[in-house]
Amino acid sequence: MNQAALRARQLMSAPPPSAARRITEIVESPLNRFFGAGSFDVGAQALVEEGGVLYCPALEFEISENEARLFDPRLSDGKRKSIYLRGKSREIFGSSASDADNDILRAMLERYRDSAMELVLQLFPTYRGAMLAASTSFRPRPTGVGEASLSWRKDDTRMHVDAFPSNPTHGVRILRVFTNVGAKARVWRVGERFESMADHFLPRVPEYSLWRAQWLKRLGVTKRLRSHYDHIMLHLHDAAKADLKYQRESPQTTIEFAPGSSWICFSDQVMHAAMAGQFMLEQTVHVALHAMAHPEHSPLAVLERAMLTPLLPHRG
Ligand SMILES: [Fe+2]
Numbered sequence: 001m002n003q004a005a006l007r008a009r010q011l012m013s014a015p016p017p018s019a020a021r022r023i024t025e026i027v028e029s030p031l032n033r034f035f036g037a038g039s040f041d042v043g044a045q046a047l048v049e050e051g052g053v054l055y056c057p058a059l060e061f062e063i064s065e066n067e068a069r070l071f072d073p074r075l076s077d078g079k080r081k082s083i084y085l086r087g088k089s090r091e092i093f094g095s096s097a098s099d100a101d102n103d104i105l106r107a108m109l110e111r112y113r114d115s116a117m118e119l120v121l122q123l124f125p126t127y128r129g130a131m132l133a134a135s136t137s138f139r140p141r142p143t144g145v146g147e148a149s150l151s152w153r154k155d156d157t158r159m160h161v162d163a164f165p166s167n168p169t170h171g172v173r174i175l176r177v178f179t180n181v182g183a184k185a186r187v188w189r190v191g192e193r194f195e196s197m198a199d200h201f202l203p204r205v206p207e208y209s210l211w212r213a214q215w216l217k218r219l220g221v222t223k224r225l226r227s228h229y230d231h232i233m234l235h236l237h238d239a240a241k242a243d244l245k246y247q248r249e250s251p252q253t254t255i256e257f258a259p260g261s262s263w264i265c266f267s268d269q270v271m272h273a274a275m276a277g278q279f280m281l282e283q284t285v286h287v288a289l290h291a292m293a294h295p296e297h298s299p300l301a302v303l304e305r306a307m308l309t310p311l312l313p314h315r316g
Pocket residue numbers: 156160161162267272
């Protein structure tokens with residue numbers, strides 16, 4: 001067992017899972033650069049697509065002095081968790097900084113986006129031409145503080161898979177690259193593997209209504225039709241967060257991501273909760289399903305096997 005897995009085991013706060021309820025795998029990688037990473041991790045794609053977390057303790061993102069002097073929670077506009085860019089747009093959201101400081105922040109975020117996208121291409125070569133940079137964020141506020149006062153749906157200290165009410169994905173994957181640029185460890189809980197989590201909560205998912213999905217789209221509540229797949233993902237997200245007994249007692253591991261480290265996972269597949277930490281960069285990458293080397297592990301494939309029915313509209 002490697003060091004990270006060993007540490008994760010030591011920190012395990014629940015009884016060991018049975019074979020049927022396997023825990024998310026966390027594997028440590030010697031990767032130490034964003035560019036030219038191709039030769040490092042031949043097994044990274046299989047690990048991450050199978051629902052594991054690739055942890056790179058030595059993968060540091062360099063922050064200039066000019067950028068570091070801006071690291072202050074007051075940088076946030078107080079309305080959003082992050083300061084972020086959307087895709088290739090230069091508009092910056094969530095910041096209360098001056099125009100000059102926003103220029104510095106924007107340059108840092110763009111540099112991180114370019115580094116993270118290059119890293120993903122190197123580690124996951126089949127994604128070339130099938131991936132898109134979604135948001136690039138910087139989180140200046142301490143994580144976990146005040147979350148309990150949010151609605152339980154927004155409380156990310158409760159384990160969940162990512163699914164967003166207004167943004168149906170139709171199975172497009174949500175890959176995330178994270179880097180801890182703060183001085184404290186970032187602490188996550190990760191839970192059981194997607195398959196067993198889905199087994200546990202699928203009986204609680206209400207029936208899908210195409211009529212209701214069409215109505216939500218017409219009202220502008222969703223940006224596109226909420227597919228049967230998106231309906232299930234959203235209810236899995238909510239059911240897990242709403243179940244405090246599950247949060248306490250289901251198989252889980254606590255992991256500390258050290259300052260100056262990075263980690264990568266599919267957040268629509270890995271049960272995760274962010275418990276503590278401050279100052280983090282994160283790149284969200286949308287990846288087309290057809291680019292997966294191991295599509296049989298995707299949440300869509302797992303759910304279609306469990307439901308015995310196609311979950312996306314208009315597929316051959
Ligand atoms: Fe999340």
